[in-house]
Amino acid sequence: MNLLLLKPDQITQQIAAVDGRQLEHLLGVQRVAVGDSVRVGVIDGLMGQGIIKTLSAEQATLEISLDTPPPSATPVRLILALPRPKMLRRTLQSVTAMGVKEIYLVNSSRVEKSFWQSPFLQPEALEEHMILGLEQARDTLMPKLYMRKRFKPFVEDELGGIIQGSRALVAHPVTEVPCPINCDSAVTLAIGPEGGFIPYEVELLSSVGFEAVHLGPRILRVEVAVPALISRLFPA
Known part of the structure; x- marks a missing residue:
């Protein structure tokens, strides 16, 4: 602390x-x-x-x-397919420590339904782990966290407006485009569950303006991929 x-x-x-x-x-x-x-x-x-x-x-x-005053926010909006609860705890602490201030936890076809029933998704539990991230980083600004349990309506009805003014990227290993480095504008970053978004979900994200990018040939766990992508987009 x-x-x-x-x-x-x-x-x-x-x-x-x-x-x-x-x-x-x-x-x-x-x-x-x-x-x-x-x-x-x-x-x-x-x-x-x-x-x-x-x-x-x-x-x-x-x-x-x-x-x-607290340090400036990192200009990343995170769209994260809900990972298993233990992984979510570590990921929340990491992204909060890295200065992310807007997080959407979303459903996808590879997210187990039982994950949405976890007591860890209670507001008090989520807040506690974001506080741990803030304490680690010497920051005070609490991220705004939203949950969306229906992927298709979220993408079609909300996401197009949410990404306005930012570069929209979806992490996807099956693409030839590497993740950019040292971005000079805000980014909306979508990251799938273990196994990644299915092709239909990537296509749906692409239809509202997302560009598929990769981190290389290695397949990383969500808790590793998230900070790796953010630190590549906006090095400390």
Whole structure:
């Protein structure tokens, strides 16, 4: 945790109260004491410093001072076929840490129906893993996350408008076009499930303006392909 990311309801008159996972990290990893300073931020707000005022096994309180804006967002909108829950947790943390601020989780023919029943898709669970990504990257701006369980209506009715003003790319190993490098404009990036989008789905995406691109001959897991593609499009 490189940033103690606070929710607004944790703060009263510049005093923040911390418990649970964050307190465990302060005590067990950072090993703070009263008077120590730690980096803090507020969700969708500024970053700064927090001075430990009180500390116990149940709660810490910090006097906070916020004066630094978060880093700029990476100009990637992600359209991601819903992966298996464990992989989704890691992928969400990675893309949030990389600065992606708009994520669509979508269905496709190779997404198992049971994935949509996972308790991990509850808003609180999704938020927790995005917070972990923000804390890792020292960022405060929470991504907007949407779920679309019907692929064809989403593509035909919504996606054409969503991609306006961006270059639309779909990762697909069966193409001759390599993924571009160092893009100078916003990108909407679509990535399929394990096994990729089926040809019909790629054709449907192409019909609304997507260009199929590849990363090379190797077939990568979703959790590896997503950060690989983003870092190629917009190197750190």
